[in-house]
Amino acid sequence: MRTILRVLRYILIAICxxxxxxxxxxxxxxxxxxxxxxxxxPPTFWPTQFTFSNFFGAKETEVFGGTTGSIENIFPxxxxxxxxxxSVSLIATMISALAAYAxxxxxxxxxxxxxxxxxxxxxxxxxxxxxxxxxxxxxxLINTWWALILSHLVVVVPLGVWLLISFFRExxxxxxEAAYVDGASVFQTFFYVIFPxxxxxxxxxxxxxxxxxxxxxxxxxxxTNDARAQTLPIFLGRYITGWRVAWGPLSAAGIxxxxxxxxxxxxxxxxxxxxxxxxxxxx
Amino acid sequence: MKNRxxxxxxxxxxxxxxxxxxxxxxAFMIWSSFRQYDLSKGAETRFxxxxxxxxxxxxxxxxxxxxxxxxxxxxxxxxxxxxxxxVAFLIRGARGEKIIRSSLLIPMMVPAAVSxxxxxxxxxxxxxxxxxxxxxxxxxxxxxLGDMNYAQLxxxxxxxxxxxxxxxxxxxxxxxxxxxxxxxAARVDGADWGRVFLHVEFPLLRPLILVALVLRxxxxxxxxxxVFMTTWGGPGAATHTYSFYIYKVGVSFGWNIGYASALSVLxxxxxxxxxxxxxxxxxxxxxxxxxxxxx
Numbered sequence: 128m129r130t131i132l133r134v135l136r137y138i139l140i141a142i143c144x145x146x147x148x149x150x151x152x153x154x155x156x157x158x159x160x161x162x163x164x165x166x167x168x169p170p171t172f173w174p175t176q177f178t179f180s181n182f183f184g185a186k187e188t189e190v191f192g193g194t195t196g197s198i199e200n201i202f203p204x205x206x207x208x209x210x211x212x213x214s215v216s217l218i219a220t221m222i223s224a225l226a227a228y229a230x231x232x233x234x235x236x237x238x239x240x241x242x243x244x245x246x247x248x249x250x251x252x253x254x255x256x257x258x259x260x261x262x263x264x265x266x267x268l269i270n271t272w273w274a275l276i277l278s279h280l281v282v283v284v285p286l287g288v289w290l291l292i293s294f295f296r297e298x299x300x301x302x303x304e305a306a307y308v309d310g311a312s313v314f315q316t317f318f319y320v321i322f323p324x325x326x327x328x329x330x331x332x333x334x335x336x337x338x339x340x341x342x343x344x345x346x347x348x349x350x351t352n353d354a355r356a357q358t359l360p361i362f363l364g365r366y367i368t369g370w371r372v373a374w375g376p377l378s379a380a381g382i383x384x385x386x387x388x389x390x391x392x393x394x395x396x397x398x399x400x401x402x403x404x405x406x407x408x409x410x
Numbered sequence: 411m412k413n414r415x416x417x418x419x420x421x422x423x424x425x426x427x428x429x430x431x432x433x434x435x436x437a438f439m440i441w442s443s444f445r446q447y448d449l450s451k452g453a454e455t456r457f458x459x460x461x462x463x464x465x466x467x468x469x470x471x472x473x474x475x476x477x478x479x480x481x482x483x484x485x486x487x488x489x490x491x492x493x494x495x496x497v498a499f500l501i502r503g504a505r506g507e508k509i510i511r512s513s514l515l516i517p518m519m520v521p522a523a524v525s526x527x528x529x530x531x532x533x534x535x536x537x538x539x540x541x542x543x544x545x546x547x548x549x550x551x552x553x554x555l556g557d558m559n560y561a562q563l564x565x566x567x568x569x570x571x572x573x574x575x576x577x578x579x580x581x582x583x584x585x586x587x588x589x590x591x592x593x594x595a596a597r598v599d600g601a602d603w604g605r606v607f608l609h610v611e612f613p614l615l616r617p618l619i620l621v622a623l624v625l626r627x628x629x630x631x632x633x634x635x636x637v638f639m640t641t642w643g644g645p646g647a648a649t650h651t652y653s654f655y656i657y658k659v660g661v662s663f664g665w666n667i668g669y670a671s672a673l674s675v676l677x678x679x680x681x682x683x684x685x686x687x688x689x690x691x692x693x694x695x696x697x698x699x700x701x702x703x704x705x
Contacts, residue, residue: 136504147513233414238700241700253657254678292698293698341521360524363527364526367530381524406694
């Protein structure tokens with residue numbers, strides 16, 4: 128009886144893993160399939176030959192029903208994602224740290240300010256997307272990196288502030304006070320004493336900001352309209368809603384979009400979980 | 411220390427960011443929700459009172475999107491909670507616990523645009539693995555994204571796939587903090603597995619389950635990317651979520667800023683209420699160091 132239960136349990140675990148991982152597996156495997164195996168019945172679960180032509184294109188790749196055979200034209204989007212993601216990450220870490228320190232140590236603005244900042248994270252992005260579109264078009268910022276950087280900052284900064292407040296609160300006040308006694312100013316204390324001590328927290332905020340900006344869809348969709356500013360998720364969205372759906376290249380683009388996020392997310396999973404659950408789980 | 415200005419200088423960048431990027435847009439939104447403001451009909455606006463708000467209830471697509479969003483809340487969220495709790499118990503103490511936990515993170519980490527691509531391939535009518543799997547049981551091909559009922563089910567299934575891991579993680583972490591000696595004591599007293607769950611573990615997990623529930627409701631109201639990537643709201647209006655409908659009214663279809671604003675104000679109010687509940691549940695004030703209830 129016991130062994131039967133044990134076996135049953137591991138079968139159930141296996142079913143779970145298949146259900147939750149198969150979609151990602153399918154995407155990855157399709158990205159390496161040659162064109163003739165994109166559409167087959169029964170589906171190809173393991174390609175007979177792995178190819179990189181979906182990524183880089185190949186002279187002899189047959190073009191499938193007028194679709195694009197590779198993702199050579201992904202580079203502008205990749206560039207935009209990197210520029211926006213890195214800028215958001217750096218700016219967000221900097222301004223979140225400043226604000227979090229002032230809130231954690233000096234209680235600036237009281238509970239109201241802190242709660243207001245953090246609550247912004249939970250609001251539906253569509254609510255700000257429409258007014259931001261109108262405002263940005265007046266400022267002639269539509270379809271620029273700045274539109275994305277500014278709007279993504281709104282999405283990521285609340286989490287950064289929240290995480291760093293809890294981080295700074297764990298650093299004993301005596302350390303600050305020792306620095307003041309030695310004649311350091313508030314800013315000096317912050318930059319030379321607190322900053323180095325909270326390096327793991329700052330790194331976590333930088334990584335989380337990058338992940339969120341990288342995957343953000345709705346604001347990027349509304350605020351940009353061509354390759355000058357569109358990011359990778361929008362590249363995917365444009366391809367999939369058009370009639371030119373070519374599974375191989377689309378999956379290849381999916382890998383490019385997903386890989387950095389998954390890697391960083393696994394590195395920073397502790398903080399990610401803490402942040403996602405707002406401290407209900409310590410992770 | 412004595413200078414009270416410096417801390418304010420430190421929050422200034424964040425303050426300016428949020429005043430200009432949330433308070434101002436929200437004020438603009440509330441203002442336009444009372445106006446006839448349709449960019450497709452020109453830039454001039456005029457005050458029309460609550461008309462935009464009344465329009466919501468006579469607009470069949472809006473009602474349709476209410477209904478589908480309600481379905482997501484009523485079906486996907488409970489399934490995610492039950493499944494998440496189930497998986498957490500299943501994995502606890504199993505071999506390779508850590509690796510399993512990390513791999514289960516993946517669905518919620520993958521950018522939704524990417525999972526949309528993956529699921530669109532899986533649901534493909536003629537060549538998709540889902541229909542292939544069903545054919546093993548002699549189920550004939552299903553038009554997952556083309557048939558009204560199946561499209562709704564399809565979106566619900568993706569949501570379950572994406573967010574069950576979130577519930578799982580919360581409950582799993584909660585289980586780690588249930589003291590083992592409490593369970594042992596119950597066992598010694600002769601409680602079987604079911605009773606241990608009902609009388610020891612469940613009461614300890616209850617607050618966490620509640621937080622998971624409210625967080626899921628909040629996120630459910632945001633559902634957009636997956637719908638955009640797979641069904642684009644169709645067929646007809648079957649899979650319009652509320653957020654998706656606002657997008658259609660305000661951006662992709664009509665540029666009817668006034669009406670989209672009215673719809674948004676409604677969503678904003680509901681979300682704010684829910685956020686308030688979450689903050690109470692996770693004791694946000696105490697977490698932030700603003701002391702007890704009295705302060």
